[in-house]
Amino acid sequence: MKTLALSSLLACLLAGTAMADTLRVGTSADFPPWESVNEAGDVIGFDRDVIDEVCKRIEAECNVANQAFDGLLPALQVGKFDMVISGMSITEERAEQVDFSNAYAEPPYRFAVAAGSDLTKIEKREDLEAALEGKVIGVQTGSTHEAVVRAHLPKSEPRLYERNEQIADDLNAGRIDAGLLEQSVWEQLMEAREGQLSLAGPLLSSADYAEFGNGTAIAMRKGSDDLKKRVDEAVASMLADGKIAELSNKWFGYDLSYKAE
Amino acid sequence: MSPDIFIKATPIVLQGLQLTLIITICSFVLGQILALPLGLARQANSPLLRWPAAIYTFLIRGSPLLVQLFIIYYGLGQIPAVRNSILWPILREPLYCGIIAIALNSAAYMAEVVAGALRRVPKGQTEACISLGISRRHRFTDVLLPQVYREQLPNIGNEIILVLKSSSLASAITIMEITGVARAFTARTFAPFEVFITAGILYLAIGFAFTFLFRLLERRYGITGTRTPAPEASA
């Protein structure tokens, strides 16, 4: 009886065990059009197409798995994934923990507020910062946006959400005063919530707030140099031959491929 | 696991302590207050009281607290009529929503405890009161209720621990109590173990403090020898 119980326990622990034979890619598919889950349960989106193309070019088999954003990098570090692609910006804090490929995209960011808010009239970044003093700003847990709010809007209160649509719904409910997300994400959210939200202030980039990072990249475990070299080459060729631009136009309607300085 | 991060994690986790205590104590007290009328209604003769109370406890005890929390926070917040009502200043705040949801949940479990205890008070007590000419109201406040609550002290002490554990769910509606800050810290530092273990130790410490407090109360006010089985745990 005892051994039976122990072996069941062990079986439970090892149920998820899998050795690496193909590349495992982690993503948090709640971020359309970057990545989301369609009705059939498949992960689709810009990142999905990018990673498929990367895998094709490095001649690897890739399995994409979906999990919560804030657990992606810890999972990568312990070897659950070989790569993480999830609209993830390169930041110093993250770069200490993992290696990033060359950036493949750089999306614009934006504040948004409830429709009809006075903040929609503000055009300059500095004015918006001043107007947001003492206000509550919704961001996603563990995102670069959280870091931006903490660093540049110290008098505002960041409120951490698990999901983007929860930020949108709470904006609409009037529970928070503003939200900070990617422009493309707002567009997606506003489409489903006609007339409830308005964008505020200018488009933002890492030039405005360094915490946004240096573009969006694929994360890999430290020390996977060979893989990184192959992925870097693939990304460079995709940027050069316009594949990224093509996919970007397909999913966003505009080109956010990373422009090297 | 590095001791450094333990040291770093401690002040972070302590940031959530205040909110955890506020949620726990407020939800517990509110839950106890709501449980009394609910428990009485469960035991009432009139079906008009008995049925609504029974349905309420059935629904609350039959579904997860997380669902109830989301219904109250995300669900109600999307209804314009709610946003225009006088309740909005309260329901607008995640903290109040958390306290209300946990309190409503706790009340359903405690109501069963109260109802059960009332059921076990011997009929002879009522008869004795009537023969002594004690009024209905005093029979209630001086004889029935003190018995119920003094007998149920161990269960009430147990309930506050359950409420403490439930308070961790408040992190799901943006409240940065202990579990919330621990999780946000993990997302930033990628060091899961130290933070969650530190948080766990803090929860155990709070739990022991409450347990100790209730032991004291039990020693002072408890009725021994009438212990009843613990009620269903709330989750």
Next chain:
Amino acid sequence: MSAILTYLPHLLQGLLVTLQVAAGSFVIGLLIAIVAVFGWNFGPRPLRWFISGYVTVVRGLPELLIIFLVFYGGTVLLSGAFGTYVEVNALTAGICALSVVAGAYLTEILRGALLTVPQGQWEAATSLGLSRMTAFRDVVLPQMLAYAVPGLGNQWLVILKESALVSIIGLEELMRKGVVAAGATHSPMTFYLTVGALYVAITGVSTLIIGAADRRAARGR
């Protein structure tokens, strides 16, 4: 209404995962509890301390924290312990965490039930030459479980409801399917109420089954 119909198949899929998680955790938790009760009664003193410690600590920690610890920390720990990469996915982490929790509560329940089995049963088994292990397995355990039916049933309901917490680490069970549908359709109230109703339905049916099982077990007492 049509939104519910569109997503109902997803919700029912999630319900299936919920039942898997709950059933898996319950069975493994019960095995843990049986071993723990046996060890607590017959094991050496340090083992008894360990089991008491396990029960006390686990009962004092929020389930959500244990789930986070197993999910985020489990892979780190196991990978270190086995010297090779061991994956803990949301399903595994959820079942393991809830098994550990259920194991602690079930140990308490079985400990109580064990006391209701008369000493004479052990003596009769011994006088017939049955070893302690055989006596426990064939004679005492079945009676203990029959006494424990209400407690076990209660714990099953608790696990069913606790399994909703695994949605927070991304397991696509009933609650998570509800959250996704609520986000996609922009109608949280509809979907959380639907999800709540589905939970009430399964706990309600479970309660009826437990009642019947207890009446059946009571005939053996």
Next chain:
Amino acid sequence: MIKVRNLVKYYGPTRVLDGIGLNVEKGERIVLCGPSGSGKSTLVRCINGLEQRSAGDIEIAGHVLRADCSNVLELGGDVGMVFQQFNLFPHMNVLDNLTLAMRRVRKTPRAEAEAQAMAMLERMQLGAKAKAYPRELSGGQQQRVAIARALCMKPKVMLFDEPTSALDPEMVQEVLDVMTALSREGLTMIVVTHEMGFARNVADRIVFMDGGVILEEAAPDAFFDHPQHNRTREFLRQIGPRTH
């Protein structure tokens, strides 16, 4: 068959057995009697290793029993025990109660064990009850099943610890009849009982205990007709009417 030397047993500070010596030969039938609290049950339970002893040696059916009873399972069914409270396994039917030890201890295949058990039940006129559960039987039937259960292990010694005192009066005789029949088959038996009629008819020797010591040992006729000890006479006077 049984050798007990200088058996001492304490419950906390209370000395319940105070230097008991007892020899039982193969095929001998002993009745143990004495007032309640005299230590007879404790003696029987020490003999088959259900109780640890404080001092003394016990040898039974060829096994030397350690003081801490750690080798009690070596007896392996060689010493059958019948309890006051029957102690049937309530979750098993009669047949399973009988076959459990045969299958688990003796490793008898199920079919063979069941055949033996059925034969035993027929002998006890309980064949029709094989599939019944203990709670569906009368007290007398339950105790007969318990006796059958012990006999299935083909014990070399049978110990009976007040087998009839939990029974309603009208059921006592059916159990005593079974025990009387057993005694005729030459089985070694120790019976703790207050049934003095049974003692007179069946016993080879009667052992009278009081206060944790053996006060008197004698053949039935000598014991009942010429008790040596005052305490014995007092005891017989109290329960006397039931001997006739």
